[in-house]
Amino acid sequence: MPQFLDTTDAGFEDAFVALLGMKREDSPDVDAVVADIIADVRKRGDAAVLELTAKFDRMELTADKLRFSEAEIEEIIQQVSDEERAALELAAERIRAYHERQMPEDARWEDAAGASLGWRWSAVSAAGLYVPGGLASYPSSVLMNAIPAKVAGVERLAIVVPTPDGVANPLVLLAAKIAGVDEVYRIGGAQAVAALAYGTETIAPVDKITGPGNAFVAAAKRRVFGKVGIDMIAGPSEILVIADKHNDPDWIALDLMSQAEHDESAQSILITDDGDFGRAVADAVDKRLETLERRAIAGASWRDFGAVITVKDMEEAAALSDRIAPEHLELCVEDADALSEKVTHAGAIFIGGWTPEAIGDYVGGPNHVLPTARSARFSSGLSVMDFLKRTTLARMTPDALRAIGPAAERLAKSESLEAHGLSVRARLDKLNG
Amino acid sequence: MPQFLDTTDAGFEDAFVALLGMKREDSPDVDAVVADIIADVRKRGDAAVLELTAKFDRMELTADKLRFSEAEIEEIIQQVSDEERAALELAAERIRAYHERQMPEDARWEDAAGASLGWRWSAVSAAGLYVPGGLASYPSSVLMNAIPAKVAGVERLAIVVPTPDGVANPLVLLAAKIAGVDEVYRIGGAQAVAALAYGTETIAPVDKITGPGNAFVAAAKRRVFGKVGIDMIAGPSEILVIADKHNDPDWIALDLMSQAEHDESAQSILITDDGDFGRAVADAVDKRLETLERRAIAGASWRDFGAVITVKDMEEAAALSDRIAPEHLELCVEDADALSEKVTHAGAIFIGGWTPEAIGDYVGGPNHVLPTARSARFSSGLSVMDFLKRTTLARMTPDALRAIGPAAERLAKSESLEAHGLSVRARLDKLNG
The missing domain is CATH 3.40.50.1980 (Nitrogenase molybdenum iron protein domain)
Incomplete structure (x- = not known):
């Protein structure tokens, strides 16, 4: 049995914080x-x-x-x-x-002082x-x-x-x-x-x-x-599905199980604005768990870390989602695009009921290496950026140095970095002399 | 006295590798x-x-x-x-x-299969x-x-x-x-x-x-x-200056000292195609070290980790620079822009003799938080990207799912992830039935 939470319950906030803080992984000290x-x-x-x-x-x-x-x-x-x-x-x-x-x-431009600035990726x-x-x-x-x-x-x-x-x-x-x-x-x-x-x-x-x-x-x-x-050190996989009652409970159950079957430490959470629908999904999960090949793994994950959260409305769902900052977020609601706009912290969003998360694991196009354990608050999935680095470029002209050099010299003095200041001053003296 | 190396010397490669591998920092185990x-x-x-x-x-x-x-x-x-x-x-x-x-x-587009894909930065x-x-x-x-x-x-x-x-x-x-x-x-x-x-x-x-x-x-x-x-854990600062003989040795000396004065573990290296110029710069450094406020620090850095490398030509200079992958690279040569194109691994490049590195520390515009210790091979300086993260977006239509769903189902089976496959299959069955 997963946890059943309802935002209108008195103990909700404590239970939700406990859910967020759950330790799902025992890393042996090797x-x-x-x-x-x-x-x-x-x-x-x-x-x-x-x-x-x-x-x-x-x-x-x-x-x-x-x-x-x-x-x-x-x-x-x-x-x-x-x-x-x-x-x-x-x-x-x-x-x-x-x-x-x-x-x-890449970018390269000249600014008002005449300095040429930019960067180059490689x-x-x-x-x-x-x-x-x-x-x-x-x-x-x-x-x-x-x-x-x-x-x-x-x-x-x-x-x-x-x-x-x-x-x-x-x-x-x-x-x-x-x-x-x-x-x-x-x-x-x-x-x-x-x-x-x-x-x-x-x-x-x-x-x-x-x-x-x-x-x-x-x-x-x-x-x-x-x-x-x-790259990042990934933790066990997670999915958050936000679904309204206009979904087939079995589809949502399968989406939840497609994370749960990865690992006993995986976590699958459903947020819905309809308590009955939530229970129907939980029932559908139980039914699927009777036959799934990986039922032992998926069942343990669902029992230990699964949750069904009933909310008042989708605004509340979006707010809870941002606190979870899920690796995978599936939005099975009527206006899924609009709901996706209300969410800020998520590794990947799967928009609408025709987009099961498993599509993203294989053939969607976006990367399936995504931030876990709430790290979508500050990090992104794997991308070409992980294999690129940027070199910044700056080229001064005599005029540019005349315009901005004295400020550099002043700040170098304030920071007691004399040679910094002198390296600018020597050039300014040449320009002035 | 810094090291004097010459690429035409028999022992150059070993000496250069030793220079690259120098341990400059003793981090206490705290x-x-x-x-x-x-x-x-x-x-x-x-x-x-x-x-x-x-x-x-x-x-x-x-x-x-x-x-x-x-x-x-x-x-x-x-x-x-x-x-x-x-x-x-x-x-x-x-x-x-x-x-x-x-x-x-941000980006959002529709592909040939009818899937809507994209990403959003936040x-x-x-x-x-x-x-x-x-x-x-x-x-x-x-x-x-x-x-x-x-x-x-x-x-x-x-x-x-x-x-x-x-x-x-x-x-x-x-x-x-x-x-x-x-x-x-x-x-x-x-x-x-x-x-x-x-x-x-x-x-x-x-x-x-x-x-x-x-x-x-x-x-x-x-x-x-x-x-x-x-962000990155930064090591002691470094500068590599590539300069030809058409420079004032004192300017180059000051540029080298502007890194050396940061820290006894800082490293300043000059590469030049003119051995006499290299010696003139070293003499200018010695002269400046007589009076610099931070001469104790700068002098120790220059003595322990400084180097003057004479190369045959600027092609060779660029190749050595990429092996060093310097945090700061200053190019004081005739066609500095052309030379900058030959360099791939550097945190920041300061192009031409009117661009002392100290400008970049304060007022140039690019960030001065840059990858040290050869990590410019794989990382970049601080930027807005460090405070942003990307959420990927995918929305399938029934047609898109029909087109690419079976491949996802096939791969899920190959990976023995049954629920993944079923979450796609359930939807395909609905479309077909």
Whole structure:
């Protein structure tokens, strides 16, 4: 049973705050182990990576086998059905089209003082993408990480994906190929992150590492941050559905379950202005939980973290949504576009009943790597911007320096930075002398 | 004496790699202390902040005095001279004009499948800015942090600035006022970061914290990251000047010293295609070091981390520059614009001999908060983007769902996410039935 809350109840505010503050994830403290692994890879390079791969993935490799060869990839991807290939290609095409629109523009202008100012965007030279192995090895995530990198213009894009016992996921390899990935390595864990960040004899270092992973991977990304850039450390997935009574309760139930089935720590919340509808959705969830393949996972998530909140009206729904700042927000109401305008903090909004969140996981176009755990208050989903950086440009003329140099000199003096002031003064003296 | 390197020397590559890898900063490990402070502030709120302020800043306050009143601010800023005020206002105006151009645009379009896609930018609701106390309390940094936040549209912008022994910096308070800061608190250290992140009875929590600080502040920012957003953790400042012989060696010397005077760990590097010019600059530095107010600091930085590198030509200079990925890059060469085009990795470029880096610290317009320690390979200076986040939008129509839904269903099956597929299938069945 999920929680049933009603904003008109006396205890609502406390219950809602408790819901917001729920700790859904126990991250084991693996930092010491990860620190040792990173130090080992930095010191011994390939030899350390090979040993750790033998230990954790039960695979005896040699350095020349760390990377998948083109021939191997071609052979393995033959296992993918035509239908799956077509679906991946459609997804890739739509994701690419969406992300191409995100490319920011360079700028250069001259201002009133005669100074030429601007900025220039450029791609990181090399990026590494972590792809989990086993059950969480999602080809869709390969597309969602790799395509923005390639659209941004990353020249060298490497993937690391563990293949425990040597088992590779053909769809992951095909997704990598479709996305234009340049190198694929069959390694995982903290050792793979360390190899990407610091490089080994076989693996050249990268500048940025993205992609999801387990506690070891997350701890390793935190540790190498600074040496390289990283994307966000994602928490368990969440969905908030705001729905009125003019919806099929079963559709909404399935949308809620499509997050819950990811992880026992996932969270699915329904906000509705109709208590009866809320109960109907909960009943529909119970029915679906009888047969869903992942009912154990989805059921635990719904029981422990699920909630059905009844509100007075959609204004109130929008206000609660902003306090939740959900990763995924689905708006199944009559004027969904209007409601979406009232919401400020959300990773992604799915507007209207014909837009189940699952569309966004695969083929919608926008990225499915999104801020979790209320971080949509201050951060955004993955985009081409994560693989770009901006260089600011300034060029003074003698006139511009005459106009604004004295103010710089004055402020440098106020901050007791004499050489700053002198570097301006020397030029001003030349102009005046 | 700085290092003198020449790319034609046999040992150059090794020496250059050593230069790149130099460890310039010893960060004391204050993490355990900081963890305790944060836990204390979370638990006891104002009481903890007041106790810690009494201890570290030797100031006995009460909760109602944590925040500067308007009247206090007005009184203190009377100490600022007209000339200083005018300089700050000019700086603010130029920084504002530059950052206003950075505002990204929302987008919404319909694609061939009939899906409506797009994104929307919105500002972080509340941001906190850390301003160091004492010698490193720079009013220019207040402008550089606060103006982008206000341009982005941050509604509530709070500053924390320690005032050891009760001494406030009038220029910092005036800069805050000019930039439109809403609240100023006279607290600092890890306790101030904790108060901003978690809130106390007096201080409402914020969503994003930016600004420089000492080791305690940096450790606290790292710890609260996730609960709130943070900007980069900046390392000691750096400048790379690329100059040919057609420059006054003294100007270049002053530019190098304007970084060196910040910090003994700062780094100033000159690359030139003329060895004699390089030596002339080094001589000019020595001469300036005889009289500079901060000669002890600047001299130590130049001796320990300074370098003069002679290259064959400017192509080689650009290539080395990209390997350094400098925070500040100054191009004092004949066709400085052309050379700037050859450089990919730099935080900010100062183009031509009339653009000393110090202009950029104060009045140029671009931000002076820039990526250090080679992180310009993957990150950018502070901008309005740091105070904005993007929500992606997707709206399907029945036709769009018909067109792309089956691919989503197929991929969901491949990833063993049944409910994902069913949420699409239920709708497709309705359309078909």
